Amino acid sequence: MVYTSAPLPKKINIAIIGAGPHALTLVAHLLQKSQKMQGKFLVFDRSGQWMSQWFHAFAALEIPHLRSPAVHHPDPNPYALRSFAESRPTELHPPYDLPGTQLFQDFCLHLINKQQLDQCIVPTQVTCLEPITHMRKTHFRLWLDNGDSVMARRVILATGGGNPNLPDWVNQISTPYPQDRLCHSHDVDLRSLSLEGERILIVGGGLTSGHLAVGAVARGAQVTLMARRDFQEKLFDADPGWLGPKYLKEFWAETDWQKRWQMIQQARNGGSLTPAIMMQLRRACRKGKMSLHKQCQIVEAIWQDNSWQVRCHDGTEYQCTRIWLGTGTKLDLRANPILREVLNSFPTTIVNGLPVLDAYLRWPHCELFVMGGLAALQLGPVARNLSGARMASDRIVPALTKPSLALFYS
Structure with missing residues (x-):
């Protein structure tokens, strides 16, 4: 109603x-x-x-x-x-x-x-x-x-x-590609997908990426999970001390807004994975259904011959059929x-x-x-x-x- x-x-x-x-x-x-x-x-x-x-x-x-x-x-x-x-x-x-x-x-x-x-x-x-x-x-x-x-x-x-946070390399893709082959996490619905035999690259080290990876593996996909830094394992996305005066007292005492913004960034410290999801990801890795790649930053992606050719800053190359972006919002x-x-x-x-x-x-x-x-x-x-x-x-x-x-x- x-x-x-x-x-x-x-x-x-x-x-x-x-x-x-x-x-x-x-x-x-x-x-x-x-x-x-x-x-x-x-x-x-x-x-x-x-x-x-x-x-x-x-x-x-x-x-x-x-x-x-x-x-x-x-x-x-x-x-x-x-x-x-x-x-x-x-x-x-x-x-x-x-x-x-x-x-x-x-x-x-x-x-x-x-x-x-x-x-x-x-x-x-x-x-x-x-x-x-x-x-x-x-x-x-x-x-x-x-x-x-x-x-x-x-x-x-x-x-x-x-709004969805899209990495710079996404806007630099010069080759046309099917829209469902590169999606932000907001546009992925696991319930409607059949992924048997697909190779999926998931970009991002946060909990959303973890859920996408677990769902893709369950549907028969081979998954690569890539983060631009080490994978962080945390129960919560920010320390519970931020719910009360333990940390907020100092935060509210700070009169410089730029410094407050920096305190927020340090506290959230980017995306992280819960221990429960991390355990599922490691299990999938042991079974050969998935691989974790840390400190990888994509510099180029090209769509050709019905697959993505992806190159990272260290020269490493990957091939996949789909890219999902768990890169958060801005x-x-x-x-x-x-x-x-x-x-x-x-x-x-x-x-x-x-x-x-x-x-x-x-x-x-x-x-x-x-x-x-x-x-x-x-x-x-x-x-x-x-x-x-x-x-x-x-x-x-x-x-x-x-x-x-x-x-x-x-």
Whole structure:
């Protein structure tokens, strides 16, 4: 069920752009703080469904469980998922009760149904956010992909992880090639593929690459997993110390935004593989179904005779039938067309693609709030994670519910 009142209202109090885990976390926290907020916000997402992209990504890569423990989820009660899982204990995986994918999905749907949140989703995409200032107050006109528009007093941007990060050599490929033979991980759906006898090169040393490799081997492919540095084995993508004052105290004390950005990079330290996935990869290597190549950087790829000829910086050459890129995403708000008008009207300091926001994750001089990885300069290296969604909600919700924290009184 989605928003069914037609036409859209001309004005709304709060517009939330995106319907992923960050948006769901915010809405759940907002309604816990004040049930009066029910009916005062709309959520805009092209899919018309909560968590659509998240659920698809986990299913497409056949990810069996989350990387984060069971206390990290959209519900304001940190123990809500454990309670939900009481009759399904085998779906909390060791070593830290990592929720199984189906369990987490069912839990999110339970939360959505409990709060009747399906009714607030508008199945359309916001294409532009236009700030309109009148009598020293700024509101926003949201332009939608169906040509409609709606005015909002306040906007929360919760659109996720950025654009696919493509290595330079991809844009330098001079030979035409079939599109399905070179894909970013976002475009791979293991469920639909028959790979018996294929040779697949997977580029990247992160967990996504690991899941792709496991899935390809299971379908009969011969896999080469390549990383530009040594493979890193870690339980979590950032040290749990970043969830509290252990590391954040020093991070928040740092007033140089560039240094904060460097602290974030050092903490995340690129992609890493969990011990469980690493064990599966090593097992596949022992069986001769896979090989790991570290400190390899591709400099050239040529498509000829129905296969890829790939050359690395050290002169090593590889031949394969498919290349999959597990090279992550790139966060840069300047590449987001939604924000072009906001940047023009309200310029802010940008550090390597990330905006400087206020303590409530609010864009300077207007009521636009930012969640996810784009809020990392304020929240730290876990900003894009489920724990970061909770941290963001703890900052944004007071600014939405306390009149004294609003920039403009209604």
